[in-house]
Amino acid sequence: MALLQLLPSARHKDRKLCAIKLFNRKKVMEKDMMQYLESEIRIISRIHHPAFPEIYEILYEPEWIMVVMEYLCNGNVIELIQENVFFTYDEKIAIVKRIAEGLEYLHKRGIAHRDIKSENIVFDGNFNPKIIDFGLCKENPNNLETYCGTMNYMAPEVIKTCNYNGKKADIWSFAITAHVIMTSQMPINYMSEAKFVHDVKKGKMTLKNYCIGEMRTLIDDCLMQDPAKRPSAFQVVLKLSQMLNINKEDAIASEKVVLPKLLSEKKFIARCKTKKFGAMLNKNFNIPHVMKLTPNVNFRRVSSF
Known part of the structure; x- marks a missing residue:
């Protein structure tokens, strides 16, 4: 996954931190998981409720499918x-x-x-x-x-x-x-x-x-x-x-x-720190590549995790 900042645009009025969930099309196909991925994307596209993270964008590229979503910084x-x-x-x-x-x-x-x-x-x-x-x-x-x-x-x-x-x-x-x-x-x-x-x-x-x-x-x-x-x-x-x-x-x-x-009134500091999840990031993927692939979505790099 990657942590980026979604900058103001016509579609997104506010500057927001967001997480990107990445799916490598080739690996999904190799594991015969495409039907499950399609089902997941279809369902999350229908969901609009405070009990679920907000989905900002779903981006389809030749090698990747990317779900841009609300960044949840305080852990599970x-x-x-x-x-x-x-x-x-x-x-x-x-x-x-x-x-x-x-x-x-x-x-x-x-x-x-x-x-x-x-x-x-x-x-x-x-x-x-x-x-x-x-x-x-x-x-x-x-x-x-x-x-x-x-x-x-x-x-x-x-x-x-x-x-x-x-x-x-x-x-x-x-x-x-x-x-x-x-x-x-x-x-x-x-x-x-x-x-x-x-x-x-x-x-x-x-x-x-x-x-x-x-x-x-x-x-x-x-x-x-x-x-x-x-x-x-x-x-x-x-x-x-x-x-x-x-x-x-x-x-x-x-x-x-x-x-x-x-x-929302709790007196805790949100843990908006980069987590040590670098190993989860596919080595063939990098954040500038995401930004290049998505010219219609205005991102600023924050970190990867």
């Missing part, structure tokens, strides 16, 4: 946990709610994400969470059989490779991610994929819910073994909204000034 959930970034309980609920709103948005449009996990929840400069990585997204996800996702986040029915509903599988993955956000711990933690798959198929999967109160109940509901018994994304959003309102009322009743802050 796991990185923030490792850096001991502190969120209040209500801020955590607000983060989880925004993720659920993103899922509701996708599900209403007949799309399942299929890879919701802590690493795919990334924060912008104001610590607003964004769902990323649409490579496994599936339209019309009602009768799926594909074994896909990330170990410890995959719903049991996905692992068993029986017909499954992608939306209900998303709810399971969402619950695992929400648990990590709320407690900084995984409710499922297998080191061996073989052991994980074995226990799931035998109905012996070890799962520990460390959440408290209504959040514990919500997580339990989302982790029901029977997908039909899990709530919809809409029901999850409704429940989280009720939880935030209850917390506000409790704070007012006790005369404590602990109302949830807007995430």
Whole structure:
């Protein structure tokens, strides 16, 4: 990937930092992944919601396909946990709610994400969470059989490779991610994929819910073994909204000034530093080349990562 600055133009009024996701056409074809890339690009072109990064441009060149998107400078959930970034309980609920709103948005449009996990929840400069990585997204996800996702986040029915509903599988993955956000711990933690798959198929999967109160109940509901018994994304959003309102009322009743802050008001310095991802940048690619390839988009080089 590359970090560039999108300069003011007729299409883009503001000077913005942006990230460019690069796809080498030859390598995509060699790996027989073009259908997945086309699906990802088609889906991200349809998405316009605060729970997802903004897409500025999709550029098609002879050797490269480039997605110019919002730069998310504050890392993912796991990185923030490792850096001991502190969120209040209500801020955590607000983060989880925004993720659920993103899922509701996708599900209403007949799309399942299929890879919701802590690493795919990334924060912008104001610590607003964004769902990323649409490579496994599936339209019309009602009768799926594909074994896909990330170990410890995959719903049991996905692992068993029986017909499954992608939306209900998303709810399971969402619950695992929400648990990590709320407690900084995984409710499922297998080191061996073989052991994980074995226990799931035998109905012996070890799962520990460390959440408290209504959040514990919500997580339990989302982790029901029977997908039909899990709530919809809409029901999850409704429940989280009720939880935030209850917390506000409790704070007012006790005369404590602990109302949830807007995430944009957090007093943290955004980590807009170049990350050490140079090895990820294809050695045959360089930023001046991108700028030369895209004369209709006004860039200024910042760095590569």
